[in-house]
Amino acid sequence: MKTNILNKTLIAGILTFSMVVFSCTDDFVTIMPEYSIDSENYFNAEDDYRMALIASYDMLQSTYQNVILGEIASDNTLCGGESPTDVIGWQQIDDMNHTQTNSNLKDLWNWMFAGFQRCNYFMEFKDKTDFDGKDIMIGEVRFLRAYYLFELVKWFGPIPLKVDERFKLGDELTIPRSPVEDVYAQIEADLIAAIEVLPQDQFEVGRATKGAAQALLGKAYLYQDKFTESAAVLEELIAGGYYSLVYEFNSIFENDGENGLESVFEVQYTDAEGASFGCLQCVEGNIAVGFSGVRGYDGPLFSSGFSFNVPVQEAVDAFEPGDLRKGVTILDIEAWADSTNAIYTTGNEHTGYFNRKYLPRKRTADAQPDLNLTNPNNYRAIRYADVLLMAAEAYNRGGIDDGKAQQYLNMVRERAFGNTNHNVTVSGAALTDAIFHERRVELMGEGHRFFDLVRTGKAADAIDGFVAGKNEVFPVPIEEIQFSAGNWIQNDNY
Numbered sequence: 001m002k003t004n005i006l007n008k009t010l011i012a013g014i015l016t017f018s019m020v021v022f023s024c025t026d027d028f029v030t031i032m033p034e035y036s037i038d039s040e041n042y043f044n045a046e047d048d049y050r051m052a053l054i055a056s057y058d059m060l061q062s063t064y065q066n067v068i069l070g071e072i073a074s075d076n077t078l079c080g081g082e083s084p085t086d087v088i089g090w091q092q093i094d095d096m097n098h099t100q101t102n103s104n105l106k107d108l109w110n111w112m113f114a115g116f117q118r119c120n121y122f123m124e125f126k127d128k129t130d131f132d133g134k135d136i137m138i139g140e141v142r143f144l145r146a147y148y149l150f151e152l153v154k155w156f157g158p159i160p161l162k163v164d165e166r167f168k169l170g171d172e173l174t175i176p177r178s179p180v181e182d183v184y185a186q187i188e189a190d191l192i193a194a195i196e197v198l199p200q201d202q203f204e205v206g207r208a209t210k211g212a213a214q215a216l217l218g219k220a221y222l223y224q225d226k227f228t229e230s231a232a233v234l235e236e237l238i239a240g241g242y243y244s245l246v247y248e249f250n251s252i253f254e255n256d257g258e259n260g261l262e263s264v265f266e267v268q269y270t271d272a273e274g275a276s277f278g279c280l281q282c283v284e285g286n287i288a289v290g291f292s293g294v295r296g297y298d299g300p301l302f303s304s305g306f307s308f309n310v311p312v313q314e315a316v317d318a319f320e321p322g323d324l325r326k327g328v329t330i331l332d333i334e335a336w337a338d339s340t341n342a343i344y345t346t347g348n349e350h351t352g353y354f355n356r357k358y359l360p361r362k363r364t365a366d367a368q369p370d371l372n373l374t375n376p377n378n379y380r381a382i383r384y385a386d387v388l389l390m391a392a393e394a395y396n397r398g399g400i401d402d403g404k405a406q407q408y409l410n411m412v413r414e415r416a417f418g419n420t421n422h423n424v425t426v427s428g429a430a431l432t433d434a435i436f437h438e439r440r441v442e443l444m445g446e447g448h449r450f451f452d453l454v455r456t457g458k459a460a461d462a463i464d465g466f467v468a469g470k471n472e473v474f475p476v477p478i479e480e481i482q483f484s485a486g487n488w489i490q491n492d493n494y
Contacts, residue, residue: 043125046134052122053137056144057206059115060267062281064288065108066151067379068309069093070447071355075462076440078349080310082295086348090308093474096465100475100494105155109477111281112151113167119145123164139197142190143208143216149190150220153183154451157473157491161186172484177476184224191217200242205259205268211237212265215382215390222390223455227398234391238408243384245415250328252380253357264382271363271376286358286379290372293360294333299342302331303360305372307347311444316353319441325416329444331356355445385412385442393435402427409435412442469493 042048071077072094079094081087089104098105122141126134152159161178162171163186194213202209214237221230237243244261251257259266269286280287293305311330319326331354333344360375388408396405409431410423424434439452453459460468470493481490 043128045129046131049122049129049131049134049137052118053140056115056118056122056141059111059118059148059281060144061269061283061286062107062111062114063151063267063381064283064286064379065104065111065280066155067447068288068291069104069108070450071309071445073463074449074453075312075464076315076444076449077309077311077355078351080308080347080349081306083348086306087308096463096467096471098474100478100481100490102475102477105474106477106479107281108155109152109480112148112155114281115148116145116152117167119148120162120164120166124166126164135197136199139194139213140208143194143198143213146187146190146194146213146216146220149183149187150216153180153187154223155474156476159183160488172480173487175487177488181224184220187220188217191220200240206266208265211240211242212382215264215387218387218390218394219382222394223451225397227394228400231391231394231398231400231404234387234394235404237387238391243387245384245388245411247415249325249415252383253328253377255361255376258378262384263380264384264387267379267381269376269378271374273374276373280373283373285374286377287373287375288379289358289360289375289377292355292358293372294331294344294354295347296345297342298344299337300340301362303362304344305360307350307354309355309445310349310351311353311355312351313353315440315444318437318444320422322422323416323441324418325441327356329357329441330354331359357445380446383443383446385415386439386448388412389435389439389442393432393439396427396431396435402431405431405435409438412438416442467493 043052069090072079072090073096079087079091081091084091087104089098089102092098092102093104119141123138123145126138126141149159149161158177158179160167160171160175161183162175167175191213194208195210195217198208198210198213200210214233218230218234218237221227221233243264246252246257246260246262252260252262267286270284272284276282288309290305291308293307294302295304295307297304316326316330316332319329332352333342333354334352336342337344358377358379360372361377388411392405392408395401395408406424406427410420413422413424414420416422424431426434436452436456436458440449443449450459450463453462454472459472460466463471465471470491473491475491475494476488481488
């Protein structure tokens with residue numbers, strides 16, 4: 001069992017507090033939770049703040065869907081599954097024919113707003129009780145709020161924005177959807193404040209650190225084409241020397257590689273029971289892992305799953321000859337079965353390939369029963385390799401320093417090939433293309449590809465069915481539009 005901020009001795013308290021903060025079955029605009037009679041009289045002791053902090057972290061685990069859809073929506077994978085109607089909302093996103101009634105997008109909206117709401121609840125009462133270390137807790141909450149807001153703005157564009165105060169019933173009629181630039185301004189403010197107070201080392205694994213806040217801030221700047229600002233904050237992070245690339249790429253995604261030297265921020269999962277197919281947001285295990293597993297599998301190393309998120313041949317071919325990452329990123333199931341005598345069945349849109357980074361691994365005999373809802377694989381939300389590639393992009397696209405861009409790009413490539421023979425020496429637009437290529441192969445399977453294509457203007461050419469001027473963002477759930485009584489206008493062309 002992992003020792004981290006989601007320690008299972010606290011589960012009962014987390015769930016109790018979570019029900020106070022947000023109803024798991026209601027919409028954002030209809031919630032607005034039935035607060036317990038004690039909600040205004042909470043935050044009287046340090047432990048109250050700690051429980052509120054844990055509840056704020058807890059919604060990170062529901063980002064499993066954000067990750068798998070970031071691949072399915074892109075040109076890296078097909079939806080897969082058992083049939084063309086298996087998780088129909090995911091199938092629609094894969095085909096770019098999703099609408100405002102898509103139930104999976106509704107879940108994503110609800111779950112990210114739940115995290116946002118929990119952070120605001122903490123911040124609303126941040127000054128009620130004093131104790132040592134509260135400033136660090138506030139820094140963590142501000143990092144988490146920025147994380148949820150970043151997810152919301154990249155998926156949906158303009159969103160309702162309320163700061164340091166809970167949303168309440170009726171707000172949907174008066175609070176507008178804030179422009180994207182205003183949402184990013186809040187993200188920046190939260191992360192800058194978090195950087196000021198967060199330590200570089202936390203006493204519990206999984207808690208936000210200064211480095212995590214710096215990395216997310218650099219990413220937020222990059223998504224806005226603020227290259228000078230992005231390069232500056234990422235350079236400060238790199239120069240600090242706290243993180244490094246793990247020499248063996250194949251070790252990163254195994255259990256022993258969790259929370260390692262390359263990990264800037266990870267979403268923590270365990271094999272404790274919690275979620276069910278009726279309440280997937282009650283998650284403790286990484287559900288995306290089970291959904292990505294090989295259907296009907298029986299063999300070494302892996303366990304079976306539901307065969308979603310299957311890589312396409314074009315993505316597999318993106319790896320250059322000699323790239324050691326290919327075998328870690330892609331499982332060629334036919335070759336694997338031939339060499340191990342494993343057996344498997346095929347599902348919808350079978351390509352012969354699977355996302356090996358996040359396939360379910362075999363479990364020990366004393367682990368919880370694997371219902372594909374209890375996989376303990378952490379999500380490596382921000383890796384140091386990503387930081388280096390973001391810095392390279394900022395230096396290059398900002399016209400700041402192509403030499404620095406080459407240096408950081410080649411650090412990643414030298415690890416990938418095990419030598420310097422494949423180092424990049426080009427500059428300008430050719431270097432930009434090399435960085436974009438490297439982001440694809442380095443981060444394949446990790447949920448970033450769709451948004452990289454969108455923010456660089458390449459999505460319409462790369463993704464089948466993508467309509468420019470529409471599919472850069474996803475539709476706000478229809479219930480939210482209806483309950484706002486005309487206050488919120490749907491995204492264009494939905």
